[in-house]
Amino acid sequence: MVLCSAHGSPARVHPMTTSIPPTCLPNHFRCNSGTCIMNSWVCDGYKDCTDGSDEEVCPTSRPNVTATSPALPGRCSRFEFECQQLHKCIPNWKRCDGLRDCQDGTDERNCPTHSTLSCPNGYKCEDGEACIMVTERCDGYLDCSDSSDERNCTDDTIVYKVQNLQWTADFSGDVTLTWARPKRMSSTSCVYNIYYRTVGESIWKILETHSNKTNTVLKVLKPDCTYQVKVQVQCLSRVYNTNDFITLRAPEGLPDAPFNLQLSLKKEAEGVVTGCWSPPVNAHGLIREFIVEYSRSGSKEWSSLRTTRNYTEIKNLQVNTLYTVRVAAVTSRGVGNWSDSKSITTIKGKVIPPPVIHIESYSEDSISFSLKMTTNIKVSGYVVNIYWTFDTHRQEKRTLIIEGEKSIQKVANLTAHTPYEISAWAKTELGDSPLSFVHVVTSGTRPASPSLKAKAINQTAVECSWTGPKNVVYGIFYATSFLELYRSPHNTTTTSHNVTVIVQRDEQYLFLVRVMSPYQGPPSDYVVVKMIPDNRLPPRHLHSVHTGKTFAVIKWESPYDSPDQDMLYAVAVKDLVRKTDKIYKVKTRNSTVEYTIKKLEPGGKYHVIVQLGNMSKESSMKISTVPLSAPDALKIITENDHILLFWKSLALKESNFNESRGYEIHMFDSLMNITAYLGNTTENFFKVSNLKIGHNYSFTVQARCLYSGQMCGEPATLLYDELGTGEDSSAAKAGRSTDVAAIVVPVLFLLLVTLGIGFVVLYMRHRRLQNSFTAFANSHYSSRLGSAIFSSGDDLGDEDDEAPMITGFSDDVPMVIA
DSSP states (O other), X not given: OEEEOTTSSEEEOOOOOSSOOSSOOTTEEEOTTSOEEEGGGTTSXXXXXXXXXXXXSOOOOOTTOOSOEEOOTTOSOTTEEEOSSSOEEEEGGGTTSSSOOSTTXXXXXXXXXXXXXXXXXXXXXXXXXOEEOGGGTTSSSOOSTTOGGGSSOOTTTOOOOOEEEEEEEOTTSOEEEEEEOOTTOOSSSEEEEEEEEETTOXXXXXEEOOSOOSEEEEOOOOTTOEEEEEEEEEETTEEEOOOOXXXXXXXXXXXXXXXXXXXXXXXXXXXXXXXXXXOOSOOSSOOOEEEEEEEETTOOOOEEEEESSSEEEEOSOOTTOXXXXXXXEEETTEEEEEOOOEEEEOOXXXXXXXXXXXXXXXXXXXXXXXXXXXXXXXXEEEEEEEEEEEETTEEEEEEEEXXXXXXXXXXXXXXXXXXXXEEEEEEETTEEOOOEEEEEEOSSOOOXXXXXEEEEOSSSEEEEEEEOOSSSEEEEEEESSHHHHHHSOEEEEESSSEEEEEOOTTOEEEEEEEEEESSOOOOOOOEEEEOOOGGGOOOEEEEEEEEOSSOEEEEEEOSSSSOSSOEEEEEEEEETTTTEEEEEEEEEOOSEEEEEEOSOOTTOEEEEEEEETTTOOOEEEEEEOOOOOOOSXXXXXXXXXXXXXXXXOGGGTOTTOOTTXXXXXXXXXXXXXXXXXXXXXXXXXXXXXXXXXXXXXXXXXXXXXXTTTTBOOOOEEEEEOTTOSSOOOHHHHHHHHHHHHHHHHHHHHHHHHHHHHHHHHHHHHHHXXXXXXXHXXXXXEETTTTEEEOOOSSOTTSOOTTSOEEESOSSSSOOEEO
């Protein structure tokens, strides 16, 4: 343990013991005085042992000198341990430290047993000396003496935990919480959530702050109750749990009204009225005193007196005068609600009896009773209060004003199997009578309380939903404080199981729901909702505009209309197949935003989350990209004992396809109604054997599926039934005719092209020979004879009767050789 001395240098806190232990724990050094200190304090330049023995036998800094040195047997000092084999001396503090300092290991023999501490629900320090909570691992604070809890921390193991959580209360009843920001925590991507519960409860209630500020105000606590409160960090969708909480006492609140106020005249004296009452069911604090006020009939002024008891005497009143009296309780918070007012006339000797209440009948949802007075005093009417309690938070009451002297009343809209207290007093010409009481429990089975969920969907709207019976009318009650919720809440009614309530901005609200008709059922537990500030609202109307193979165009609207400044959005793309995340930033002032997510995988599945960069509420959706298309020109060639499947390479039309990915082939046997996986290949053909006669097969070829079949290409399908004995199906004929045409048509085209070229060549040769012969003939033409003469003599000019002669040679006259 290190503290700071007056001079700024570290100072030691020396261990103090009342008795000397016989041995020290592992990793501890035994001083000559018998005191135990940690090994790390030995030879550190500070005298931690009172006799200084921890600094007496320490290695020097001379070169070539080790901590252990050879010695003659029996020559080690009393501060050293002698190794058995080489007789080396080592400091005593290295004895039983878990490390072999002697070559023969004798320094680690006969040591006290090491700790067998187990930590089934926590983290065990590496030295085995302590267990800490899992939430204390990698929280930025040293909890293990060997610092092992803060080593090898990663993003997955790091824990953000607030420190120095404190609270203060003010006179208004609000509780302010403050805390220190966790170490290394991002201030832009993390917010705080407040968890609280009353002492003795096991379930935590949550209040989302929607903020990264290190303080908040709690307005939703029940007065004069003890709470456990903790603050947890939430970064994106990850919540860092903590078990560290503080205990606080909520300030006192204003008390409820006293009830059952009764007035009577004192027989021994005139002008004296005695009053007594029952204290409030929920005082919300310590009742310091009661204030009793009284007023003469016709007067607007009230007189008052104070008492610390629940009864009092009002003296010096005028005789034969009607007075009205009321009472209120007082706590440190102030004066609470006033009770019902009661009246009495100060006539000596006149006693007003209480009315008689008789239960006529009762059922699951109603009680019938009668009222009457056993006196000659004139009665103008009755006041009846019906009390019941569903929980400890509130005593509920219904008041009936009944005119007339005798009356039979039926109270409906009650709850089955619920205890009710009926109290009544009569209004007479002399004042109010004392109270009468009767208790009754309705029949049947009490219905269960609704289960309520409520959340803020924008800065002024809260979405409420609940479970409960159908065909009833529900009441939704809400307020900004606990006392207001049970005294004067806002409310709305509906016959459905959900409703959206419009409230004020930037407030904390408590909500509860209950059945209002045909019976007034028990309320749900209250739910706390913190309204979302403008800059914490989620983007609106997030949807996909277009999805391709490697991209997706998404669109959304700003959290509120017409933003007056640039808004920074964070677009998180979670690959549900590859289990990877990417986050993109979009900065714009537009009310409508369109963004293209690129570099996606064909056939992939993604979870897209859009929120403001300041950790607002999020909008999310799921998208699936278009898979790779099917291979083209799938064909079948039949061999003797097998078939070959051929297709065109996908790389010809899919730039995102690599041949190394390959293809996978499936076969469906319609006769057996089974599908079989045949295998995969990186070639553009596949051999299929062992086909059965009389079976029809369908073959599919597609880009090979990745990640356990989660990312596949579209399949190309071809029907094959050549081995069947019946007629070919139309699909098979169409497939074979397509295959024959694909082979014959190119061959015929090549033949026609070859013949055409041959005819052109022959025609050109013919024209060339014709032109050459015409030129030759013209050179031997005789205009005198009108013919061309060819001679084999030396003198071409000599006439030769036997020489061949060509006559009539022209383009239009056939050539004649005579």
